[in-house]
Amino acid sequence: RKEVEQDPGPFNVPEGATVAFNCTYSNSASQSFFWYRQDCRKEPKLLMSVYSSGNEDGRFTAQLNRASQYISLLIRDSKLSDSATYLCVVNGLTGGGNKLTFGTGTQLKVEL
Amino acid sequence: ETGVTQTPRHLVMGMTNKKSLKCEQHLGHNAMYWYKQSAKKPLELMFVYNFKEQTENNSVPSRFSPECPNSSHLFLHLHTLQPEDSALYLCASSQEGPRGGEQFFGPGTRLTVL
Numbered sequence: 001r002k003e004v005e006q007d008p009g010p011f012n013v014p015e016g017a018t019v020a021f022n023c024t025y026s027n028s029a030s031q032s033f034f035w036y037r038q039d040c041r042k043e044p045k046l047l048m049s050v051y052s053s054g055n056e057d058g059r060f061t062a063q064l065n066r067a068s069q070y071i072s073l074l075i076r077d078s079k080l081s082d083s084a085t086y087l088c089v090v091n092g093l094t095g096g097g098n099k100l101t102f103g104t105g106t107q108l109k110v111e112l
Numbered sequence: 113e114t115g116v117t118q119t120p121r122h123l124v125m126g127m128t129n130k131k132s133l134k135c136e137q138h139l140g141h142n143a144m145y146w147y148k149q150s151a152k153k154p155l156e157l158m159f160v161y162n163f164k165e166q167t168e169n170n171s172v173p174s175r176f177s178p179e180c181p182n183s184s185h186l187f188l189h190l191h192t193l194q195p196e197d198s199a200l201y202l203c204a205s206s207q208e209g210p211r212g213g214e215q216f217f218g219p220g221t222r223l224t225v226l
Contacts, residue, residue: 004154031213032213034213034214042219043202043217043218043219043220044155044202044217045217046214046215046216049213049214087154087155089213091213098143098206098208098213098215099157099160099168100157100213100215101154101157102154102155103154104152104153104154105154
């Protein structure tokens with residue numbers, strides 16, 4: 001089983017739609033969770049952190065289910081500018097500090 | 113300069129060349145990272161430096177050699193690379209602590225090995 005698993009997509013949705021991505025992780029000792037956004041040929045940028053059961057920031061809602069070991073990202077009223085790859089990231093603290101494990105990403109395309 | 117900068121942005125090198133990638137962070141962070149991103153693969157952590165000490169080396173071949181002279185600068189020295197080493201190399205920094213997972217990435221160096 002992959003450490004962090006995501007549906008690669010692409011998810012093609014019309015503008016204004018609600019779209020949800022799921023992510024599962026294998027390490028039950030993982031401490032914190034993140035969603036990063038990566039535009040084509042650009043670096044990843046932090047979108048949301050998830051430290052407890054969930055987090056909401058405007059149109060974006062992230063939820064964490066530790067028992068089932070999955071994290072979700074919900075995007076409401078999607079915009080053309082939301083088109084990007086969304087990376088699910090899991091932080092497993094080691095003796096050396098934070099260690100992030102990235103999923104392969106889910107590609108979102110928002111269309112007119 | 114703000115955030116995390118990387119130079120060069122693009123690099124083409126032969127298998128016998130020696131080159132270095134440079135990363136600089138202007139965020140006052142105390143941890144820096146090198147990642148490799150290949151097509152269709154997740155980001156792979158290569159090296160971690162915490163307070164200038166290397167704390168993680170994810171079984172990276174010795175043809176990649178990191179150097180962290182201070183908490184703001186990170187280098188990746190390259191020699192006798194293989195074509196499969198062609199990828200985007202990303203540097204990141206973070207502040208160690210409860211929120212240390214929030215990493216800030218540089219724009220990356222796109223490396224092509226001929």
